[in-house]
Amino acid sequence: MIAKIIYGETCQGTLNYVFGKEGMRILGYGNTFSQSISPKFFGNVLHFQGQRNDTKNRYAHISLNLPHGEHLDDGTFLKISEEYMENMGYRRQPYVVVRHHDTKHEHVHIVTTNVKEDGKVLGIFNSHRRSIATRQYLEKKYGLFQAPTTKQKRQLPIYRLPELQFEMDAEKGTKYYLQDVLNGINQKYKVRSFEELAKLVKPYHIDVKQTKSESGRIGVAFGLNNQKGYRTRFINGSAVHRGLSGPKLQKVFDLHSKSRLLPMHRKRLLKQIETTYGLFKTIRPTEIEDVLKEYHDIDIKLDKNEEVIEGYTIYDKSGYVFRARELGKNIRMQNRKDIFSNGNEPTQFDTESKQFKLEIQKVIKEALTTSYLKSQKQEGLLSEHIMTMNFGDIVPNLTASKNHNFLERYIPRNRRTEFRKAVENTFPMVRERLYELETKKEKETLENKFKLIGNVLRKEVFNVGTKQGSVRLLFQSLGVKYNNNKLSFTNSNKHSVPVPLNHLPFPENMEKHVSSGFVRQNHLMLEMLSEQSSDNSPKPMASTIFLPMIFPKLYDKMNPVYKKQFESVALGSYVKHAERMHAPFEKSAKDYIAFFNAKGFYFVKGAKGFEIKSIYINNKTSCPLPKRTSQYLRSIPDLNEALKEQQPVINGLIEEGRNNLENLWAGHLMERGMYDKVAFMLTAEKVYPNLHREMVQHHMDSGLRESVNTASARHYNIQQNRLLRKGVYAVSSLLSGSGKKTEEVYNGFKDEFSDFTKPKRKGMGMGLPW
Structure with missing residues (x-):
């Protein structure tokens, strides 16, 4: 199902279209005193309420569209529409649901107002995100086809095919089709002219015509010209939508044309295409699309005139659309006869070119690095690993490389043995260069860590000292160790920095394993706290909030002043991540609160807006929410009641002992x-996730259930083997009748994660929304 929302200042034209369509059927009214009112009376009610506020978004026109072949009866479609409106916040607004039958796909139109009875505007924050979440929820609930959500997969939202439109005018179907396509094009591409817009909409049978009024005002008009030869009259852009008028579109075009990033995108593309040309001896014109896509991930489309290739158009990832000739004369196919001269010659590399030799070096470097990252035990540093590798050791990673396969594809078969020999001969030189480069980087990294440690100690970020050896906690959290008055990497003695601490004592209990990812996050955080980071430094990620779980002894010794600063920053980083994770499920501002509550976060009203706190840190530490998010929460009709409902959830997590970062x-x-x-934590460690039940169910359906069942069976087998090792008595007891019981216990344990309708045992700690 696809949902589309259009806001406007007036509703009369929309109502004329919705109620005027031949064969239309009114399925029902929402929030009106009667279901027996006339369309005219409803129009008066809607107009009267909408005019109580002068906002430009007084009215909303929503369409819910099913894919071709999917069918719903009127009662079910009305129920889905009502649930959609309730989740979108229109429960108390007057609206009408009208079904049309003018297209191959089934759809309904819903018309309402964003102005409430008291004249205030309804909170329509995050409407696009909420619409996607609501749509997904309804698709799952009613077993409907699930439409794609990402822009990469989603095609332009065309709901009415032009070849099916007859007797169309501005008051009927044409302008809604035009709105769909034109808005989709302007969202997907950074259009810079009317000529470019005309080319982009041509595949959708839309003609673009610039107009000029008597006063000299430049405008634009749009019309349909489908493949059956049927033409509609041209409609002024302002009549299609207020944002599609000539002056407003020109303003957008000028903005895109004057962007400071535009020259950078041109320069990047020019360099990438020139690099591609320098790699090949010949390119078959019909294969240039595949070559650029595979080599540089550049999307192009050939420009043809009666099957004659005249060049190509580039659809850049930045959103800009370029003609090849716009980037430079030297990359035009007509000017590169040396590469494109003979269309019958196969596409093949110039194996003697400088670029080809560079590509060989790149694939070897990639294979050496990959072999280190994929090794089960990353013993030593990358530079040390490099010098232990022979060519045969990297062959598996080399042949699995996408770049290597690309190189091998366009080499003549009779020269592939020669190519492989060239790769092998190049290996020693690349290995030596990479070794020198990584050695230099490692030395700089160790020196930076040494400087950071000194800065952290001077600022007393942690209450650690050398007398009891607790400073080693700081060393370990940064991936370094101290020995014989020298500082070196934890997993290598290759590099060292002299640090005279007079034989630092070694504590009995130290964290044994340090994750390299958390070491990096800890490094970033300590740079920020010690004011060594800059605006260009990488920002802390969501995982920063888990640092006290990874380095508990160190963070227990953190200075309270810095701890509050750390907690606030970590909280803010996690909230940004969580918002992205919640987006596919968030149907309303109430969901926003509920999803965070289930994770152990709660909201309070602050002096300047809403603040978020958590059960994992000091309750005096908070992070302010952005102004727009605060307004979003204030749009909840019964806000005070919603905030009160947080208490039982949060208290329940604490009472069950689930206020741990684990x-x-x-x-x-x-x-x-x-x-x-996750399955290992659930089955072996009995650690249960603080996550909303709806999300847990989603992940269970997406593969978690199978992982839990597998882990449960493995855990059961381990326990059984332990019993067997205890002796004959244990074995005989197990075989004499407990086998059936054990199977029943296992099935019951499995069902705890499979059936969320069952009440959870208190010992399982499953009291909150699971």
Whole structure:
């Protein structure tokens, strides 16, 4: 199902279209005193209420569209429409649901107002995100076809095919089709002229014509010209939509044309295409699309005139559309006869070119790095690993490389043995260069860590000292170790920095394993706290909030002043991440609160807006929400009641002992799709994720259930083997009748994660929304 929302200042034209369509059927009215009112009376009610505020978005026209072949009866379609309106916040607004039958796909139109009875404007914040979440929820609930959500997969929202439009005018179907396509084009591309717009909409059978009034005002008009030869009259852009008038479109075009980033995109594309040309001896014109896509991920489309290739158009990832000749004369196909002269010659590399030799070096470097990153035990530094590798050691990673396969594809078959030999001969030189480069980087990194440690100690970020050896906690959290008055990397003694601490004592209990990812996050955080970071430095990620879980002894010794600063920054980073994770499920501002509550976060009203706090840190620490998010929460009709409803959820998590970062971490892993790790925590460590039930159900259906069942069976087998090792008595007891019981226990345990309708045992800690 696809949902489309259009806002406007007036509703008369929309109502004329919705009620005037031949064969239309009114399915029902919402929030009106009767279902027996006339369309004219409803129009008066809607107009009267909408005019109580002068906002430009007084009225909303919503269409819910099913894909071709999907069918719903009137009663079900009305029920879906009512649930959609309730979740979108229109429950108390007057609206009408009208079904049309003028297209191959079934759809309804809903018309309402954003102005409330008291004259205030309805909070329509995050309407696009909420619409997607609501649509997905309804698709799942009613078993409807699930439409794609990402822009990369989603095609332009064309709901009415032009070849089916007859007797169309501005008051009927044409302008809504034009709105769909033109708005979609302007969202997808950064159009710079009317000529470019005309080319982009041509595949959708839309003609663009510039107009000029008697006063000299430049405008634009649009019309349909489908493949059956049927033409509509041209409609002024302002009549299609107020944002599609000539002056407003020209303003957008000028903005895109004057962007400071435009020359950078041109320069980048020019360099990429010239690099491609320098790599090939010949390119078959019909294969240039595949070559550029595979080599540089550039999308192009050939420009043809009666099957004669005249060049190509580039659809850049930045949103800009370029003609090849716009970037430079030297990349035009007509000017590169040396490459495109003979269309019958196969596409093949120039194996003697400088660029080809550089590509060989790149694939070897990639294979060396990949072999280190994919090794089960990353012993030593990358530079040390490099010098232990022989050519045969990297062959598996080399042949699996996408870039290597690309090189091999366009080499003549009779020269592939020669190519492989060239790769092998180049290997020693690349290995030596990479070794020198990585060695230099490692030395700089170690020196930076040494400087950071000194800065952290001077500012007393942590209450650590050398007498009891607690400063080693700081060393370990940054991936370094101290020995014999020298500082070196934890996993290598290759590089060292002299640090005279007079034989620092070694504590009995130290964290044994340090994740390299958390070491990087800890490094970033300590740079920020010690004021060593700059505006260009990488920002802390969501995982920063888990640093006290990874380095508990160190963060227990954190200075309270810095701890408050750390907690606020970490909280803000996690909230931004969580908002992105919640987006596919968030149907309303109430959902926004509920999803955070289930994770152990809650909202309070502050002096300047809403603030968010958590059960994992000091309750005096908070992070302010952006102004727009605060307005979004204020749009909840019964806000005070919604805030009160947080208390039982938060208290329940605390009472069940789920106010540990481990519980939040399990939910974090689940959201990232790391189901095997989550299953291990659930079955072996009995750590349950703090996550909303709706999200848990989604992940269970997406593969977590299978991972849990596998982990449960593995855990059961381990326990059984332990029993067997205890002796004959244990074995005989197990075989004499407990086998059936054990199977029943296992099935019951499995059902705890499969059936969320069952009440959860208190010992399982499943009291909150699971």
